[in-house]
Amino acid sequence: MTGTRPLISCRGLTKVYRMGDQEVRALDGVDLDIHEGEFVAIMGPSGSGKSSLMNLIGALDRPTSGEMWINGRALSEMSRDELADLRNETLGFVFQQFNLLARQDAFQNVRLPLRYARKEAGDIDARAKECLELVGLGTRMDHRPMQLSGGQQQRVAIARALSNRPRILLADEPTGALDTKTTAEIMHLMQELNRQGITIVVITHETEVAGYAKRQIHFRDGKIEIDTAHTDLKRASGDH
Amino acid sequence: MKVGVAVTSAAEALFSNPMRSLLTMLGIIIGVASVMVMMSIGEGAKAQIEAQISSVGTNVLSMQPGSMNRGGRNQGGGSARPFNEADVSAIAEQPYVESVTGTLSGQGVNAVSEETNWVTSIQGATAEYFEVNNWPAVEGREFTQQEVQGGAAVALLGKTTATSLFPSGDAVGQRIRVNGVPIEIIGILEAKGQSGGGGMGRDRDDMILAPLSMVRNRITGGNRWVSRHVSNIQVLVQDGYDVMEAQDELATLMRERRRVEPGAQDNFSVINFADMIKQRAAVAENMSMLLAFTAAVSLIVGGVGVMNIMLVSVTERTREIGLRMAIGARGADILLQFLVEAVVLCTLGGLIGMAIGWGGVYAYAQIAQAPMLVSPVIVATALGAAASVGLIFGFFPARRAAQLDPIQALRYD
Ligand SMILES: Nc1ncnc2c1ncn2[C@@H]1O[C@H](COP(=O)(O)OP(=O)(O)OP(=O)(O)O)[C@@H](O)[C@H]1O
Ligand SMILES: [Mg+2]
Numbered sequence: 001m002t003g004t005r006p007l008i009s010c011r012g013l014t015k016v017y018r019m020g021d022q023e024v025r026a027l028d029g030v031d032l033d034i035h036e037g038e039f040v041a042i043m044g045p046s047g048s049g050k051s052s053l054m055n056l057i058g059a060l061d062r063p064t065s066g067e068m069w070i071n072g073r074a075l076s077e078m079s080r081d082e083l084a085d086l087r088n089e090t091l092g093f094v095f096q097q098f099n100l101l102a103r104q105d106a107f108q109n110v111r112l113p114l115r116y117a118r119k120e121a122g123d124i125d126a127r128a129k130e131c132l133e134l135v136g137l138g139t140r141m142d143h144r145p146m147q148l149s150g151g152q153q154q155r156v157a158i159a160r161a162l163s164n165r166p167r168i169l170l171a172d173e174p175t176g177a178l179d180t181k182t183t184a185e186i187m188h189l190m191q192e193l194n195r196q197g198i199t200i201v202v203i204t205h206e207t208e209v210a211g212y213a214k215r216q217i218h219f220r221d222g223k224i225e226i227d228t229a230h231t232d233l234k235r236a237s238g239d240h
Numbered sequence: 241m242k243v244g245v246a247v248t249s250a251a252e253a254l255f256s257n258p259m260r261s262l263l264t265m266l267g268i269i270i271g272v273a274s275v276m277v278m279m280s281i282g283e284g285a286k287a288q289i290e291a292q293i294s295s296v297g298t299n300v301l302s303m304q305p306g307s308m309n310r311g312g313r314n315q316g317g318g319s320a321r322p323f324n325e326a327d328v329s330a331i332a333e334q335p336y337v338e339s340v341t342g343t344l345s346g347q348g349v350n351a352v353s354e355e356t357n358w359v360t361s362i363q364g365a366t367a368e369y370f371e372v373n374n375w376p377a378v379e380g381r382e383f384t385q386q387e388v389q390g391g392a393a394v395a396l397l398g399k400t401t402a403t404s405l406f407p408s409g410d411a412v413g414q415r416i417r418v419n420g421v422p423i424e425i426i427g428i429l430e431a432k433g434q435s436g437g438g439g440m441g442r443d444r445d446d447m448i449l450a451p452l453s454m455v456r457n458r459i460t461g462g463n464r465w466v467s468r469h470v471s472n473i474q475v476l477v478q479d480g481y482d483v484m485e486a487q488d489e490l491a492t493l494m495r496e497r498r499r500v501e502p503g504a505q506d507n508f509s510v511i512n513f514a515d516m517i518k519q520r521a522a523v524a525e526n527m528s529m530l531l532a533f534t535a536a537v538s539l540i541v542g543g544v545g546v547m548n549i550m551l552v553s554v555t556e557r558t559r560e561i562g563l564r565m566a567i568g569a570r571g572a573d574i575l576l577q578f579l580v581e582a583v584v585l586c587t588l589g590g591l592i593g594m595a596i597g598w599g600g601v602y603a604y605a606q607i608a609q610a611p612m613l614v615s616p617v618i619v620a621t622a623l624g625a626a627a628s629v630g631l632i633f634g635f636f637p638a639r640r641a642a643q644l645d646p647i648q649a650l651r652y653d
Contacts, residue, residue: 060566061647081570088568099563099650103252113567115245160567 006033013066026052028222041210044219092161094171131159151182250581265589267542276597282528283613298514342470364455380412380427398445543633550637562649575642582634590626
């Protein structure tokens with residue numbers, strides 16, 4: 001994996017929130033590379049900057065300083081529209097609160113990113129159906145979010161994130177609102193998607209959830225405390 | 241921009257809360273309804289004036305004894321010295337005159353047919369009357385110069401008088417008695433309808449038209465001081481001759497003939513029909529402008545209401561906007577979504593307003609007996625105005641939505 005260009009790359013990434021005269025350094029000079037095909041879990045105490053990082057990687061927010069690249073493109077040089085297209089084509093989001101449109105059924109929710117797609121999306125209805133079948137909801141397509149369980153809603157959200165065939169799936173505490181059994185189901189689904197080649201970054205508080213990932217990164221006070229990729233490397237070099 | 245998503249999202253938003261949508265539309269509904277009613281009244285008045293112009297002709301001067309005050313009303317017409325047939329002949333000689341007729345009228349005459357009787361008015365005139373007033377007979381024939389000179393006891397009836405005296409049909413060839421004088425009906429005049437609008441006008445078809453001399457000699461009686469008098473002279477100005485100029489020249493001629501001292505007030509007045517109609521048209525025009533202004537104001541008020549609700553809607557749906565942005569909607573997509581919502585809202589309001597306006601137009605036409613026109617132009621204008629209001633007042637909220645920061649919108653609660 002070393003030698004190939006990373007899919008996600010951050011250098012000196014800093015995010016400072018200003019509240020009145022108080023400053024919160026949510027991220028403090030983070031350097032991070034994530035390669036294609038990785039499955040990364042981000043952990044750390046509350047307020048350590050996990051979500052802040054995720055929002056920057058997801059091109060939803062801009063850093064105070066530092067730079068980041070996705071697939072080799074510097075986000076600081078991209079316009080609002082280009083960032084929107086990047087979110088549409090390359091990234092898929094899964095949120096803790098699902099964020100489904102309440103007035104639309106599962107099928108319509110999944111179809112939405114396809115309808116915003118600027119490149120030729122092909123048969124979007126067929127694709128939406130395919131994605132719902134992939135998450136095991138082929139029979140619940142006409143259900144509205146209200147008529148689905150939490151786990152099912154999160155599956156719809158995952159199907160929506162997958163619909164545009166993203167290269168990266170970003171999930172901020174996707175199982176935070178789910179019970180243990182459903183959590184396991186969702187994480188198995190993520191593992192399966194990762195096997196199919198999608199790069200996954202998932203934020204979680206739970207070690208069991210993080211255990212599904214291949215690499216764990218621990219945050220503390222806006223900085224990376226532990227990155228299993230590096231400890232593995234160090235251990236490897238120490239073995240020499 | 242993705243039009244399809246914008247339209248479905250807008251429709252969803254509107255139908256998810258129909259009561260609020262309806263209330264929001266209220267201003268637009270009222271605005272469009274008033275645009276409809278007002279334009280229709282305006283168009284109706286214009287059409288009526290145009291009809292009057294074509295029925296009277298724009299190049300007719302009417303002259304009566306007595307001076308004119310500023311309001312255009314004749315003062316002391318009864319006491320002023322009447323004209324006479326010599327005046328009519330002198331006017332006929334003038335280069336600007338195409339044709340001229342002198343008339344004499346008798347009010348409240350009692351006409352009796354074999355079937356019934358009817359109180360009406362009688363108008364005595366020379367044979368030029370038909371040409372000058374552009375008022376032909378539609379049945380039977382007009383009376384001739386010879387009949388006027390010979391004082392023949394013949395007459396034409398206005399439409400109303402004809403149907404009143406002969407409810408069961410054919411009047412031509414019948415005999416009637418007018419104040420006891422037997423008269424033969426030789427024709428029916430074309431229908432002219434009401435003079436003046438609003439249902440308050442005089443019915444111009446309720447009259448009897450007969451040769452001048454016969455009316456003077458046998459019905460109204462002569463004048464003590466003026467022999468062969470006439471009470472009114474109507475002049476058809478020649479084509480290509482300026483009517484205003486003719487009016488001045490006619491006044492000069494009559495001042496000479498009636499020996500009005502220089503500087504003294506005219507003891508007669510010349511009415512220019514074209515001028516009067518133009519004035520009335522100008523009044524109608526001002527009226528429609530005022531009404532259009534009122535309609536515009538109510539549309540603007542409606543638009544502000546729409547803008548207000550759209551701003552509320554944008555705020556309420558901030559998270560939804562954030563989500564749409566997170567999955568790849570561009571600013572333009574969001575802008576379009578809310579713009580479509582505002583335009584659909586206003587156009588829908590416009591349609592409802594048009595239905596109500598149509599009802600209003602119909603009711604007004606019934607009550608006021610005034611012609612009202614609902615033309616495709618009015619419909620298009622009303623709808624276009626509604627849609628434009630949506631576009632203009634929807635833009636600001638839509639732009640605010642489009643400019644939201646994705647992450648802040650997504651975190652909003
Ligand atoms: N919009 C904001 N305005 C001000 N401060 C913020 C904002 N978002 C986050 N912060 C602050 O930045 C720090 C990092 O927040 P962040 O949401 O990234 O933490 P987290 O690791 O995701 O925490 P949690 O596990 O509770 O979700 C916190 O101290 C938080 O209070
Ligand atoms: Mg968080």
